[in-house]
Amino acid sequence: xxxxxxxxxxxxxxxxxxxxxxxxxxxxxxxxxxxxxxxxxxxxxxxxxxxxxxxxxxxxxxxxxxxxxxxxxxxxxxxxxxxxxxxxxxxxxxxxxxxxxxxxxxxxxxxxxxxxxxxxxxxxxxxxxxxxxxxxxxxxxxxxxxxxxxxxxxxx
Numbered sequence: 001x002x003x004x005x006x007x008x009x010x011x012x013x014x015x016x017x018x019x020x021x022x023x024x025x026x027x028x029x030x031x032x033x034x035x036x037x038x039x040x041x042x043x044x045x046x047x048x049x050x051x052x053x054x055x056x057x058x059x060x061x062x063x064x065x066x067x068x069x070x071x072x073x074x075x076x077x078x079x080x081x082x083x084x085x086x087x088x089x090x091x092x093x094x095x096x097x098x099x100x101x102x103x104x105x106x107x108x109x110x111x112x113x114x115x116x117x118x119x120x121x122x123x124x125x126x127x128x129x130x131x132x133x134x135x136x137x138x139x140x141x142x143x144x145x146x147x148x149x150x151x152x153x154x155x156x
Contacts, residue, residue, distance in 0.1 A: 022145060041104075041149035042096050048111075048142035049089045055135045056082035062132075078118040078132065085114035085139070092146065101153040108147045115139050 026032050031043045059082060063075040088111035095104045119136040 018141060018144075021141065025142075025145070037149065037152050038096060041146070041153055042093070044142070044145045044149045045089055045093050045096065048139065048146050049086065049093070051135075051139050051142055052082055052086050052089060052111075052115075055132070055139060056086060058135070059132060074121050077121050081114040081118040081121075085111040085143075088114065089146075092150065096150075096153075101150065104150040104153070105147065108143060108150055112140065112143045112147070115143065 025047070026040070026043070029043055029047070032040060035043065056079060059075055059079045063072060063079060066072040066075060088107045091107045092104050092111075095101065095107070115136050119133055119140075122130075122133050122136075
């Protein structure tokens with residue numbers, strides 16, 4: 001598979017902005033060896049979904065452990081954001097299966113916005129918050145790859 005999708009381009013602002021990590025990530029997954037553009041999009045959605053689910057579980061564990069009502073509300077808000085982002089990623093997976101590529105980018109933008117909202121809520125004020133903020137950046141990066149792989153499909 002050609003990983004030119006990772007390249008930053010002035011003509012395509014949706015290209016992912018971390019070329020080296022994009023290449024590493026996609027090449028490290030054995031599923032990308034002999035896939036077409038649709039398969040690459042499916043792999044990128046799967047990677048983003050797995051990471052989002054792990055972080056969602058982590059945040060929920062903080063909800064259950066916290067005795068500070070302010071922090072608990074922050075965790076609950078972020079958990080809700082992740083729940084919505086995970087729902088968006090599932091919708092993207094379904095659109096890929098059905099070939100409804102034109103519908104994907106709205107869901108990608110929605111998922112990205114949910115993660116950004118979680119990042120804003122935390123601000124890194126606590127050690128848990130700093131940890132989640134870093135994880136949010138990882139999910140944002142994965143969603144940027146989903147955006148690029150999906151936008152290539154919707155052009156066809």
